Amino acid sequence: MRVIAALFLCFSLLLSGPVLAENNNSDIEMLARSAKAFAAVVKKAAPAVVHVRVEKTVQGQQGGPQGPNPFDFFNDPFFERFFGPQFRHPQPRQRKFKQQAAGSGFIISSDGYILTNNHVVQDADNITVRMADKQEFKARIIGTDPQSDVALIKIDGENLPVLPLGDSDRLEVGEWVIAIGSPFELSQTVTVGVVSAKGRSGIGLNDYENFIQTDAAINPGNSGGPLLNIYGEAVGINTAIFSRSGGYMGIGFAIPINMAKAIEKQLQKSGKVIRGWLGVVIQDVNEDLAKSFDLKTASGVLISEVTEKSPAAKAGLQQGDVIIALDGKKIKDVAELRNRIALTAPGSEVTLTIVRDGREKSLQVTIGEQPSDFGSIASRGPAGDTVLKDMGLTLQNLNDMLAEQFGYEKGQGILIADVAPDSPADRAGLQPGQLIEEVNKVRVHNIRELKKALKRSRSSKQILLRIRAGEYSQYVVLRAE
Known part of the structure; x- marks a missing residue:
């Protein structure tokens, strides 16, 4: 029986050998197709991704870039206290000097409009755009929006390569994404990862935050470059990293392209962004507040104050109302409501679903224009x-x-x-x-x-x-x- 069993085992191995080899070849072919797919996406998108070089004038002490002024030591209040104001060394003469910085961007129209980050081009005297084929163009700023960190610049050209824009709302956590940019001025650098999270806010980078979080490697210089889906469409603008060392640590943030689209349209039209305004002081709902206001779940936005003569007041919103939906779409927290109201054109009418005294109610609100002195409520309340x-x-x-x-x-x-x-x-x-x-x-x-x-x-x-x-x-x- 042992001999028969051994012969059967040998016969089985002989038969399985070709099957195992066939399975291994199939797996390798599948990996090869995946690799070729990523390469095809990059090959198609890369020509529209640009390197943005910026020159700006900054003011500092004489010899500023060379380090601190040695006389600063004698300007310490300690010496003035014992030797009198006459001891204080005259402050060194301030001078202006040129500073260079760099980032990334991507072309969104064949005549040369480019999306990038505001912090890449802010206060720039000169902007130079270098294409993937090494051509260089002088660029000018069309408009910037510091509150969202989006900027629109333009170069003069025709039939330029264009990167198609996707739908960031359809992104799902776990999807593959590709980042292209110029980290450390290394143009056309490609990294791959997944969407780690969506709707990240409270990071403290911008006034209006709704970041896509990704583990695709993003480093200094990637700012303004595109985050692509597997179809080669831009679904985000790479903006920042979370780092304790200054380098990549597996957490990067990108502005959703749907937010950037709405901002880009206004920048192209008027060079600035006019945001919607509701006129309420709001706060997130925790478990305790949910119980106090007879809510089924700890979600939505609680109105703690209504500004007089504001769109909210005119529509009948009251202190203690809890906003749970905007135009039928659920509102989960303060950041989501602020972003959606801000991107709603003034004069538009929206439907707010609220809970008042335990009962749901719908109100029509005509959105107003955000006051010029509008600040972050969260930081002032x-x-x-x-x-x-x-x-x-x-x-x-x-x-x-x-x-x-x-x-x-x-x-x-x-x-x-x-x-x-x-x-x-x-x-x-x-x-x-x-x-x-x-x-x-x-x-x-x-x-x-x-x-x-x-x-x-x-x-x-x-x-x-x-x-x-x-x-x-x-x-x-x-x-x-």
């Missing part, structure tokens, strides 16, 4: 959670003197006079000078009204407050420990 007396707060009614001191109106709310160290309120970030205007959605003007509102509360361990700091207010949920 208050932050943190708060609680009352047993949470480390000392409160005080707002009299004439205090109202004038803190810039409020008498009876506008209840002043936070003190915050106990290491209390829940302290850990939440509350500070003296902030104002309590609502308790559990009830408007309060003094401590007496606040106590009445608390007595009607369903729970003494969790309350909803609206807190004001300066011009802006914000809802916060506070819980006893």
Whole structure:
């Protein structure tokens, strides 16, 4: 039996040998086809990808590029304190000098319009574009948008190679993508990776962020170059990397091409971007806020304040409304709503789906034009959670003197006079000078009204407050420990 088994095994191996070889050849052929496919995409797209060289004038101390001025040591306040102002060495004469920088871009029209990053061409005196075939052209800026970091430049040419633009909304996490650019001035460098994530915001690079995250290697000089899908279409503008060393660490960010398209149209038409405006102060919804506002899930955007005479006010939006959809498409957070409203043309009418008192409602809103002094709400508004007396707060009614001191109106709310160290309120970030205007959605003007509102509360361990700091207010949920 052992002899028969051995013969059977040998016979099986002899038969499987050609099968294994055939499978291996099939796998290799599949890999070869994939490699050829990537090469074909690059070959088709590369002629439209350009190297952007910039020259700008900067002002610095004499010998600025050569390092710090040695006399700076003697300008230290230490010496002036002991020897008097006459000891201070005269400040060195400022001078202007030329500085060079480089990035990437890609041609989007046969007559020479090129998309790139604003930070590549900002404050440029001269811009030189070098093509893949080594031709060089002088370029001029058509328009820039610092808030999104998109810029449109142009060279004079005809029948230039063009990179088709794709649909970044159709991208899915895990898809292959290809980055082409000029890292460290090495033109036509190609890297391959996947889409690691979509809709990245809060990175702190731009005012309006909706980044595609990729692990395709992106390094300094890639800025402004295209991120391609497997069809050779630009789906993003490579913009930045996350790095602790200054080099590639597996995390790169690209501006979605759909956002860039909308911006490019305005830049080509008027050289600037006019953004839409709703006129609300908003915040993300967490689990506590979701429970307080009778929401099924912790998603959407909570309105903590409505600007007077704004499009939102005219449409009937109110404090405490939660926006859950715009034109039928769900809104998940503040960044998404801000981006979509900003890219909506002023004068357009949109439908907002809100939750008010636990019920869904639709409102028609005519979008306004963003004021010229519009700033980032997130950086100007208050932050943190708060609680009352047993949470480390000392409160005080707002009299004439205090109202004038803190810039409020008498009876506008209840002043936070003190915050106990290491209390829940302290850990939440509350500070003296902030104002309590609502308790559990009830408007309060003094401590007496606040106590009445608390007595009607369903729970003494969790309350909803609206807190004001300066011009802006914000809802916060506070819980006893």
